[in-house]
Amino acid sequence: MNYISTRGGIMPVNFADAVLMGLATDGGLLIPESIPTVTADQLQNWAGLRFQALAAEIMRPFIGDSLPDEVITDLIERAYANFNHPEITPLHQVGQRQLLELFHGPTAAFKDIALQWLGELFDYLLTQNDSYLNILGATSGDTGSAAIAGVSGKARINIFILYPHGRISPIQERQMTTVTEPNVQTIAVQGTFDDAQRIVKTLFSDVQFKTRYQLGAVNSINWARILAQTVYYFYAWGRVSGGNPDHRVSFAVPTGNFGDVFAGYLAKRMGLPIEQLILATNRNAILTRFVQTGIYAAGDVYQTLSPAMDIQIASNFERYLYYLLDENATAVRTALTNFEQERRLIVNATQRRQVNKDFIACAVDDSETLAQMQAVYDDTGYFICPHTAVGMHAAANYPDAICLATAHPAKFNEAVQIATGQTAPLPLSLQGLMNKPTRQKTLAADADVIRQYLQTTLDNTENYND
Template identity: 65%
Template sequence: MKYLSTRGGVEPVGFAEAVMMGLATDGGLLVPESLPRIGPESLQEWSKLGFAELACEVMQRFVGDDLSASELQDLVQRSYASFQHPEITPLAQAGERRILELFHGPTAAFKDVALQFLGNLFEHFLARSGEQLNIIGATSGDTGSAAIAGVRGKERIQIFILHPKGRVSPIQERQMTTVLDANVHNLAVRGTFDDAQRIVKALFSDPDFKTRYRLGAVNSINWARILAQTVYYFYAWGRLSGGNPDHRVSFAVPTGNFGDVFAGYLAKRMGLPIERLILATNRNDILTRFVHHGLYSLTEVHHTLSPAMDIQVASNFERYLYYLLDEDAGAVSARVTAMQHDGRIEFSQTEHRRAAADFVAGAVSDADTLDQMRATYRETGYLLCPHTAVGVRAAAAWPEAVCLATAHPAKFNEAVQEAVGLDAPAPACLQGLLHLPTCCEEVAAEDDAVRQHIINTLAKVH
């Protein structure tokens, strides 16, 4: 399996190089040269597998010769050993609604499913090459803590995580800043998540800086993140279908950066019988507006009760754009350039119809988020985090849809208290965080400020 850039400026690379490269050197995102097709017989067999076994089956089709079957199995087993539920991503029932719980990992968020695996991949490939890696990432909440948990204390890795100052929940901030391992560096950016993400992309788009300081990516721009997230779509389908390849399942996916819902789209292209993908956004509704109107256009970023989705520039949208434009890298580059210049991409009627066939979408206000949290708890006793509530609300017209629960409600206890008047019971990984010492540096939302901070820090480390 080889990987190409969505913008066409990178020679095909193998899986290991794609993982270590993160963002393509031409500024695009890496995608497989071709997608494997999973037939009915394989789907039937996969439906009988446990999560780790299924992960190996899905991933083996993408890793090529860069990992042996035994190496992949070892990496997968170690990645999910820290999860607190034997099924890793179990299905729960909240009244008539099925909930796919993705929050049983070490930081109580869906990002753990991919980032525990990615951290072990980095360690494996670095041990093989003898090289060092400096990970740079931006987070709107959960990616940072999950990435830190995936690589803390690992040899040959330094990690720098940028979060928007004051725009993540107190628990999310403490999950990052209370990790005092010497290889972990937290930066609070005086700006929004989009500012932090822009800075990270700018650093990766500087070829001299990226090469000299051996930068690696943990955001969902890294292909391994998307790959790992496709697994739980196959897993949920298997639990609901009984292996019947004609059984179709719909999924409602809260999304800001388009990575989680893109993983579902990828699974569908591979042959998983998905009826519909319900793309759920909060007030920051650039993706919903795209599906409804065929226009992808920037507006200001609004602070909401679901802060991990407070995003306008969705990183993984470019991967979807690549497939929407029939894998034409030149056309993708032209649209991206238009976006950079004009802050918008307009789509033809044909392109819009195709997008509307791929997704249905809904934007959910804070008031409706709280109302959904309140209603679900009153009717079923099940507590939703505000992000999950956005997905449930957006899927109101499709009661059969499986809703992805992206975080444990205790990570957003203030919203839970406002909605239902009680505290969400905290899992062990979240207990006591507010009383631990912290380490974090504050920086301006400027490329040069962050670049210089990284240079100064690495000079001290090495």
């Protein structure tokens, strides 16, 4: 399997090179040359597999000959060895609703499912190549801590995580800033997540800088993350369908950066019988507006109770746009150039009809989020995080839809307290965080400032090619 850019400016690369490249050198996102098709027989055979075995089956055609089968199996087993539930992503009945619990990893958020795998994958590839990697990423909350947990202490990797100062939850911040391994650096930028993400993309687009300092990506711009997140859609389907390939399932997906819902879209294109993908956003509703109007227009970033979704420019939207525009890289490049200039992108009537076949969308404000959290607790005694509440509210008219529970509620106990008057018990991985010493830098949301900081720091290490 080879990978190409959504913008058409690179020669095809294999899976291993795509993982290490992260963002394509032409500024686009990497995608497979073709999407494997899953047969009805495969769906039946996969329905009862344990999560790790299912992951190997789904990933193998995307990986191709970049990794031997036994290595794929070993890396997956190692990636999920420290999850605290044997099913990795179990379904949980909450009242009349099925929740797909994605928070049983080491940082109690769905990002662990991809980033524990990516950490093991990076480590293997770098060892094979006798090389080093300097990871640069931006986080709106959970990606940073999950990425750090995936690579902390790994000898061949340094990681620099940017996050918006004062715009993530206290626990989310502590999960990053209390890690004292020398290969971990956290940087609070004085701006929004979109500012942090823009800086990352700017530095990755500087090919000379990226090459000299061997920059790699862990954000959902890295294809390996999308691939890992696709697995739990198949897993959930298998648990509710009994392996019947005619059984269709809907999913409600809280999303800000479009990565999680794009993984569902990928699963559907592969052949998973998905009825509806319900795209749920908070007040920062650029994606909902796009689905409902066909206009993708950036606005102001609002701070909400679901901070991981406080995003206006969704990184993975470009991947979906590529398929929406009939896999025409020139059209994608033109559309995004216009967006950069005008801050808006408009699709035609035919394309808008396709969007409405692919997604249903709903924006949920803070008052609706709190009401959903309270209703679930009052009815069942079960705590949900505000992001999960956004997804559940969006799925109100779809009682059979499986809702993705994206983070442990204790990561957002301030919101839980407001909604329920109670606090969710802390999982073991979060206990004691608020009492640990922290380490971080606070810098301006300026690409040149961040570039200089990385350069100064990395010039004092040997983890790049002279």
